[in-house]
Amino acid sequence: xKFVDEFRDGQLAEGIAGAxxxxxxxxxxxxxxxxCGGHTHAIARYGxxxxxxxxxxxxxxxxxxxxxxxxxxxxxxxxxxLEHGVILCSYGDTLRVPASNGLSLLRAKALVDKARGDIRMxxxxxxxxxxxxxxxxxxxxxxAIGFETTTPPTAVALLTAEREGLQNFSVLCxxxxxxxxxxxxxxxxxxxxxxxxxxxxxxGPAHVSTVIGSQPYEFFAEEYRKPVVIAGFExxxxxQAILMLIRQVNTGNYRVENEFTRAxxxxxxxxxQALVAECFELRKQFEWRGLGEVPYSALKIRExxxxxxxxxxxxxxxxxxxxxxxxxxxxxxRGVKHPTDCKLFGMVCTPDSPxxxxxxxxxxxxxAHYTYGxxxxxxxxxxxx
Ligand code: SF4
Numbered sequence: 549x550k551f552v553d554e555f556r557d558g559q560l561a562e563g564i565a566g567a568x569x570x571x572x573x574x575x576x577x578x579x580x581x582x583x584c585g586g587h588t589h590a591i592a593r594y595g596x597x598x599x600x601x602x603x604x605x606x607x608x609x610x611x612x613x614x615x616x617x618x619x620x621x622x623x624x625x626x627x628x629x630l631e632h633g634v635i636l637c638s639y640g641d642t643l644r645v646p647a648s649n650g651l652s653l654l655r656a657k658a659l660v661d662k663a664r665g666d667i668r669m670x671x672x673x674x675x676x677x678x679x680x681x682x683x684x685x686x687x688x689x690x691x692a693i694g695f696e697t698t699t700p701p702t703a704v705a706l707l708t709a710e711r712e713g714l715q716n717f718s719v720l721c722x723x724x725x726x727x728x729x730x731x732x733x734x735x736x737x738x739x740x741x742x743x744x745x746x747x748x749x750x751x752g753p754a755h756v757s758t759v760i761g762s763q764p765y766e767f768f769a770e771e772y773r774k775p776v777v778i779a780g781f782e783x784x785x786x787x788q789a790i791l792m793l794i795r796q797v798n799t800g801n802y803r804v805e806n807e808f809t810r811a812x813x814x815x816x817x818x819x820x821q822a823l824v825a826e827c828f829e830l831r832k833q834f835e836w837r838g839l840g841e842v843p844y845s846a847l848k849i850r851e852x853x854x855x856x857x858x859x860x861x862x863x864x865x866x867x868x869x870x871x872x873x874x875x876x877x878x879x880x881x882r883g884v885k886h887p888t889d890c891k892l893f894g895m896v897c898t899p900d901s902p903x904x905x906x907x908x909x910x911x912x913x914x915x916a917h918y919t920y921g922x923x924x925x926x927x928x929x930x931x932x933x
Contacts, residue, residue, distance in 0.1 A: 571795060629667050692721050750768065
């Protein structure tokens with residue numbers, strides 16, 4: 549298949565690996581964070597750490613939208629179905645994230661009074677709109693999660709509901725923002741003061757930048773002196789991005805480079821940005837699993853569309869809930885620990901029976917390691933070694 553096979557070619561990968569070996573300086577250590585779970589998945593699936601020299605290490609970042617959802621947000625969605633009797637709609641992975649009291653949305657589905665509410669898996673916000681149109685006497689809530697990539701479709705759903713006057717449709721908005729999370733990581737004590745996580749640069753997610761462009765990352769190169777390469781999700785994209793980061797570190801000329809020129813521009817998609825700006829504004833604070841409260845890191849629905857905001861319509865109040873005490877997802881999402889540092893990894897926590905959010909989605913680093921790397925866990929993968 550054109551475009552996919554080309555970016556998975558083993559010989560080309562060997563060629564880039566050779567260029568990386570020639571480019572690294574032997575007395576230097578390189579620590580790069582791949583922010584996005586899509587990159588984490590590609591790195592584990594294609595065995596990229598095995599192709600890297602010992603002094604180049606990849607650190608998994610918090611860029612999996614399912615992994616960073618705190619328990620309290622899933623609890624809100626469960627309450628909507630159990631207590632308010634709504635038809636709660638969300639994506640498949642979201643339904644499996646562990647919540648309080650041993651529940652998940654999937655488990656809560658069995659407890660719902662079907663005469664009133666339900667919990668349903670959907671593939672897009674359009675599916676939730678369709679359910680609302682087909683059930684005019686029931687309240688339908690779309691539990692919207694994800695980074696900047698999935699925000700424009702939620703905006704379109706809100707505007708469609710407004711245009712059609714769909715009075716039984718609302719959105720529980722949990723959309724989060726990539727640059728704010730990177731700032732938070734760079735300002736964290738582990739990176740800034742304690743030296744627990746060495747970070748020499750970032751691989752930025754291409755799909756996010758198809759919407760926001762590469763420009764929002766320039767701040768990290770200019771203010772924090774951290775290079776960023778926006779990269780696609782195929783193995784050769786990731787390898788090429790690592791080579792580009794190594795070159796920047798060697799020269800000390802830090803900037804944002806775009807490996808994914810086939811779809812990303814500096815400005816991004818202005819039309820999508822305008823839709824998002826029309827529907828959403830910044831939240832002052834939002835809790836991320838692993839990162840805690842991160843200022844201005846998430847979106848809420850604008851006052852003008854408050855009629856379609858589930859938090860307003862159902863008068864929801866957010867309650868933070870601590871993670872399972874043995875789960876290391878928080879430290880893993882901050883780049884401080886590795887999946888195998890968790891006592892539950894592969895024992896009681898597996899993709900079939902996830903105890904923490906990082907084991908739920910294929911983009912979660914615990915799930916990626918379990919599926920592709922647990923039998924030969926490479927010491928290079930360890931964030932703190
Ligand atoms: S293995 Fe499971 S419990 Fe442990 S950190 Fe990963 S997701 Fe959490």
